Amino acid sequence: MRHHLILRVITKLLVGPILLFALYVQFHGEYSPGGGFQAGVIFAVAFILFGIVFGLETVKKVFPPWLVHKFAALGVLIFAGTGVVSVMLGSNYLNYNALNPDNPQLGQVGGIIAIELGVGITVAAVMVAIYYAFASRTPMINDEDW
Amino acid sequence: MTALDWIVEIASWIAILMGSAFLIIGAIGTLRFPDFWSRVHAVSVTDSAGMLLLTLGMCIQAGFTLITVKLIIIGVFLFITGPTATHAVANAAFVSGFLPKGADKFRRVIKLADKEAKIAKKRKRSPLKGKL
Numbered sequence: 001m002r003h004h005l006i007l008r009v010i011t012k013l014l015v016g017p018i019l020l021f022a023l024y025v026q027f028h029g030e031y032s033p034g035g036g037f038q039a040g041v042i043f044a045v046a047f048i049l050f051g052i053v054f055g056l057e058t059v060k061k062v063f064p065p066w067l068v069h070k071f072a073a074l075g076v077l078i079f080a081g082t083g084v085v086s087v088m089l090g091s092n093y094l095n096y097n098a099l100n101p102d103n104p105q106l107g108q109v110g111g112i113i114a115i116e117l118g119v120g121i122t123v124a125a126v127m128v129a130i131y132y133a134f135a136s137r138t139p140m141i142n143d144e145d146w
Numbered sequence: 147m148t149a150l151d152w153i154v155e156i157a158s159w160i161a162i163l164m165g166s167a168f169l170i171i172g173a174i175g176t177l178r179f180p181d182f183w184s185r186v187h188a189v190s191v192t193d194s195a196g197m198l199l200l201t202l203g204m205c206i207q208a209g210f211t212l213i214t215v216k217l218i219i220i221g222v223f224l225f226i227t228g229p230t231a232t233h234a235v236a237n238a239a240f241v242s243g244f245l246p247k248g249a250d251k252f253r254r255v256i257k258l259a260d261k262e263a264k265i266a267k268k269r270k271r272s273p274l275k276g277k278l
Contacts, residue, residue, distance in 0.1 A: 003237055010230045017223070 004053065011053040018046040026120050030109065036116035040123025048131045056135050068129045075122025082114045158206035165199030168192045181247040182239060190232035197224050 026039035051059035083094040091098030096111030147155075175188025201221040208214045243263040 003241055006230060006233055006237075010226060013226070014223075 007053050011049055015046045015050055018042060018049070022046065022120075022124075026116065027113070029116055030112060036119030037123050039116075040120040040125075041127055043120065043124040044127030044131070047128050051131065051135065056132070060132070063128060065129070065132055068125050068132065071125035072122055072129060075118045075120070075125065078118030078121065079115050080118075082111055082118070086111070154206055154209075158203045161199045161203030161206065165196040165201075165203060168196030168199060172196065182244065183236070183246045186232060186236050186239075190229060194225060194228050197221070197228065 022039045022043035022045075025034035025042060026036065029035035029039070047059055047063055050062065082096075086095045086098040087093050089098040089101075094111070094115070096108040097104040098107065099111050100107030169192065172189045172192030175192065176185050179185045179188055198221060201217050201224075205214045205217050208217065240259065241262050243259050245259060
């Protein structure tokens, strides 16, 4: 604990802004560089940083593995669901114009925001899941043996 | 160009060039210094100074815009995280009992490092003493 004091304080300070920045990249993606994938990775980085500094058990309490898997599926559902909704409205799959026939441009913006949200959620959840999978493996060599 | 424009240009370019000089000096120090501790020292200190000066120069160039706010946020972020990363690297080396070149003469440092290594061993962290 004593040796990790500075790291822990700085991590507590940084996790919030990192999550906020991820949301900024997510929802500002149409106007500036960014988008769902990058936002998802940044969102996952906050959890990974927290896990590296505070330990795997702590981060698993914050974001339990079963919830990670649910979120990974939820993102795909949002992406595919947007397409299905546009099919239901009588147009092609993922044709955003159908979402708002009176003002197609507004429909496109809304559709892109929806699918980017889906991409972001899935990427964040999968990144955290990969981290969990790597980090919870039993080490091949004991620390004492080398 | 008015006089104010010239002042802005000159001030920002002084800051940017000084920041670049700091970073180049840090890079040369990283390559040329003999052991780990002096290299860490060279790169960490000059990195913070160079980053701050570069950000300042770009802020002056941007003027009172949203870009300046973003640059200040980036500067604060790097000002916190850079030294923290250096601390993590140096702390890991210190805990594992890695001594500076020629430090065998300084008993106190060795004693302190031994103590730290013992504490680390008690906590079941890997003491890679003398193997780095």
